[in-house]
Amino acid sequence: MTIPSITVDCGDCPIRHRAVCARCEADELSELDKIKYYRRFEAGQTIVWSGDQMEFVGSVVTGIATLTQSMEDGRTQMVGLLLPSDFVGRPGRNGAAYDVVATSDVVMCCFRKKPFERLMTETPHIAHRLLEMTLDELDAAREWMVVLGRKxxxxxxxxxxxxxxxxxxxxxxxxxxxxxxxxxxxxxxxxxxxxxxxxxxxxxxxxxxxxxxxxxxxxxxxxxxxxxxxxxxxxxxxxxxxxxx
Amino acid sequence: MTIPSITVDCGDCPIRHRAVCARCEADELSELDKIKYYRRFEAGQTIVWSGDQMEFVGSVVTGIATLTQSMEDGRTQMVGLLLPSDFVGRPGRNGAAYDVVATSDVVMCCFRKKPFERLMTETPHIAHRLLEMTLDELDAAREWMVVLGRKxxxxxxxxxxxxxxxxxxxxxxxxxxxxxxxxxxxxxxxxxxxxxxxxxxxxxxxxxxxxxxxxxxxxxxxxxxxxxxxxxxxxxxxxxxxxxx
DNA sequence: GCATTTCCTTGACACAGATCAACCGAGCCG
DNA sequence: CGGCTCGGTTGATCTGTGTCAAGGAAATGC
Structure with a gap:
């Protein structure tokens, strides 16, 4: 239920990214541009399997993806919905914690993970933004716990x-x-x-x-x-x- | 379901704090010590009301507190459980998003929020730790969504x-x-x-x-x-x- | 054209968990 | 002591949602 509050115009993508993207800060422009690339996924395609290494972080540009977690017997619970402008990735973490699946055709604006993390440690502003975004996600997750538990x-x-x-x-x-x-x-x-x-x-x-x-x-x-x-x-x-x- | 992975010995508190506390990094020792103080809460006492300003962040030292969210008609859902060594607070945010209630008598090791945030922006290491902790909490919240939705x-x-x-x-x-x-x-x-x-x-x-x-x-x-x-x-x-x- | 598949709707019925209610035991206070 | 409150247990019953099943509509392929 988080309402996007910080958006930036990337200049390249047809959306306003939430939080982190090239051109959001003049200082980091050239650096972020260097490690930016696009990926396309087809509807139904699994973008990342839970447990796999994730070599990128990024934003959804178009399309819808989901974060899901499954129990051994097949029961599954979606734990996140990724709409255009939403951020994907766990900077500082190695494995993915959930399956990320494209529900429709998806275009993502990705940054290679290692360079992104280096940039993050060198650029307090980006680290700060990531913390804000993660707190937003935490709020949304907890809000959703009320939906799941009591509604x-x-x-x-x-x-x-x-x-x-x-x-x-x-x-x-x-x-x-x-x-x-x-x-x-x-x-x-x-x-x-x-x-x-x-x-x-x-x-x-x-x-x-x-x-x-x-x-x-x-x-x-x-x-x-x-x-x-x-x-x-x-x-x-x-x-x-x-x-x- | 997060398993504590980073703990530090504060030197003062009878617990090993998870993540952030004085003496975790020699560099920040004196700074953190300056803004550190203890607070005691009685069982049943509300530590923070949802929406109120929170003037501190900190760790639970002893006792148990809960994060809860209520609907207008009184239905309530607990969205987090705070055990000794758990971190409380939303650095960079103003209002509290949930009620924080002491379930037993609670002692907290607090840091004044403003100075802590300043320290955070000046000390990449602390910012990085906070991001890690928040990602841990996000994982735990999402894990709990499976419990609530499917078990x-x-x-x-x-x-x-x-x-x-x-x-x-x-x-x-x-x-x-x-x-x-x-x-x-x-x-x-x-x-x-x-x-x-x-x-x-x-x-x-x-x-x-x-x-x-x-x-x-x-x-x-x-x-x-x-x-x-x-x-x-x-x-x-x-x-x-x-x-x- | 027809067959197949996918997504969705609707009905009949079963059951897990909610609700309503009675009661127990421990601690506390006058 | 008696009376009270609080936290917990258990029983009887109700109900919202799951389960099983049949079938519809639209898209896709042959």
Missing amino acids: TAREKIASLLTILARRDASLAPDGPVGPLEFHLPLTREAMADYLGLTLETVSRQISALKKDGVIVLRGKRHVTVPDIGRLMDEAGDDADGGYLD | TAREKIASLLTILARRDASLAPDGPVGPLEFHLPLTREAMADYLGLTLETVSRQISALKKDGVIVLRGKRHVTVPDIGRLMDEAGDDADGGYLD
């Missing part, structure tokens, strides 16, 4: 839709005005994995929200939210995400 | 007991040898808040684990684990916490 299925769905709606709105140039519309970037099964539900329950609750007029569906993936306040009420959140800093 | 009540209890047992064992001088014993530092209600259950379910599952010989209780709070492997099986975890770095 009903309907509230869970509403919470997820609220995040996606706000995220889309914040990327739009003119901010959240009028009824929000967005494309659902996840299958029902992926939503279930994020919410700790089954796909059948997800489907039923979406149908229920539709029947009650909280959302309008065109096809199965295009969502219109006539009243974002109504949706947030359904999510059981405080009036506003509650962010402070 | 059964019995598995949840076993997961919590495993954490507490391992934490106690790692603090003991001779490591995990023979049957583990530890004091349950939480009420059934606090356990329920951590696990996304009701206190009745917690009580029932503990009784069931006791009946099945997975644990032995003396009184209501003293736990003996005859076979930690058995307990970990019950928790549904991979053979070992799965930590890599």
Whole structure:
């Protein structure tokens, strides 16, 4: 539920990166440019396997990826959703802790890990940004723990839709005005994995929200939210995400 | 489920701090000592209210504290458990994001926030440690998301007991040898808040684990684990916490 | 065209965990 | 001592969500 607060214009990528990218600081421009490169992944492709070495860090430029963790018997829980501008990687760590999977076609703006880490240690400003970003992620993870531990299925769905709606709105140039519309970037099964539900329950609750007029569906993936306040009420959140800093 | 990996001997406190404390680096010794002080909190006392300014960061020296988040209707979810040596605070952030509550009497080794942040920006080593600690916490939070989203009540209890047992064992001088014993530092209600259950379910599952010989209780709070492997099986975890770095 | 696959919806039913309620034992206080 | 509170246990019952199953709609391939 973190709302992007620090964004920078990379100059190259068609998004505003959150936090770390070339051209964010004039000083580091040439250095970061030297170690920057792009990678493309196809929908369904696993970007990193849990436990593997990760040789890069970077940002999602386009597309959606997920962080998931699986139990031995196959139960899986998504622990993070990576939307455009989100950062991927564990600077200072060797192995990946989770599977990173491309849910749609994904383009990532990557930095080679070793040089990036060197740059990080030499550039307090970058280290500081990374700490901020990690604290944001920690906040988001803990916020999600409330969703997983205490919310009903309907509230869970509403919470997820609220995040996606706000995220889309914040990327739009003119901010959240009028009824929000967005494309659902996840299958029902992926939503279930994020919410700790089954796909059948997800489907039923979406149908229920539709029947009650909280959302309008065109096809199965295009969502219109006539009243974002109504949706947030359904999510059981405080009036506003509650962010402070 | 994070296993403490970096500990330092503070020289003053009767614990080995995780990560940041005076005397961890000779260079910063005098500086950190200047801004260090102790605070005592009574059981039940709220150390920080969500949203309030936090004027310190620090480590728990003795006692147990919890991080909790509440919904408007009173449902509460614990999002973190603070045991001796754990770090408290959000360097670089102003408001607290959660309630921090002392579950037992607590002594904290605190550093005044502003000077600590200054020191942090001037001392790459400290900044780097804080990033590592925050990544640890993020891993732990995400690990807990699997517990909340996908585990059964019995598995949840076993997961919590495993954490507490391992934490106690790692603090003991001779490591995990023979049957583990530890004091349950939480009420059934606090356990329920951590696990996304009701206190009745917690009580029932503990009784069931006791009946099945997975644990032995003396009184209501003293736990003996005859076979930690058995307990970990019950928790549904991979053979070992799965930590890599 | 038809077959196949993928994603989704809906129904019937089962069950894990919530809810409501009674009670126990220990500690504390007047 | 009696009365009270707090933390915990256990039983009876209810219910939200999981499970199992059937089938629909759209895309893809032959």
